[in-house]
Amino acid sequence: MKISGVDIRPGNIIEYEGGIWKAVKIQHTQPGKGGAYMQVELKNLIDGRKNNVRFRSAETVERVRLDTKDFQFLFADGEELTFMDKENYEQIVLQRDLLGDQAAFLQDGMDVIMELYDEKPISVQLPDQIEAEIVEADAVVKGQTASSSYKPAVLDNGVRIMVPPHIGAGTRVIVDTRDSSYVKRAD
CATH class of the missing domain: 2.40.50.140 (Nucleic acid-binding proteins)
Incomplete structure (x- = not known):
């Protein structure tokens, strides 16, 4: 299915220069001179290479269905x-x-x-969220009481994440697998 270069969205899989690419980030740009274009960061799904490409509205690319x-x-x-x-x-x-x-x-x-x-x-x-256990959490720094203060912690799988001050070692938490962020305490 052909789509215009400015209709590319993050997550779209396209065929470009003989390869299969996934759009990772997009930025629509309208310069003072010339036509608008879409700056797209592409990741090759076969070999992992990354590429930044400008697509103008007149250009079309083949969208791939997986x-x-x-x-x-x-x-x-x-x-x-x-x-x-x-x-x-x-x-x-x-x-x-x-x-x-x-x-x-x-x-x-x-x-x-x-x-x-x-x-x-x-x-x-992967599923968007998983349950994991905190195996190591830094102590809360006294006087650091701002509501947005988070502290580093290590999950049972070795991944480092930031958690609220009240979360300690041994606590089971829900983690977002897309960006390795703390979601909430597990029930």
Whole structure:
């Protein structure tokens, strides 16, 4: 499906210069001279390269539709992650760097959505939020009572996040996997 260059939105998958790219960030710019354009930060879904491209309204790009399938994360073995297709129980092994920083949030038995292009996995979507335990939290600095003051903490998966002062080690919390941010205390 062809779309105008100025209609690209974050998360769109497009075909550009013979590759499959995901729009990460966009910025619409209207200079004083000349026509408006869309500045788009693209990430190549095959090899991970990044590229900044300007698209004018007259330019069109091919928007790619990806197939999605439900998978379950089974286990990690070094840099290899093993997933199981929930329909036919076939297993697939992917490299950890395909998930990037989000790989730390994988939990045994977690349901994920895998995006496929020509039957080849190119990205894995984790649930937006997971539950994790705080294993280490810095002490609150006395006198630091501003309501927006957060302190560093470490989750049981090794990820560092910022939490409110009342959260201590041993507390179970809900974390947003997209930006590694604290959401709330788990019930």
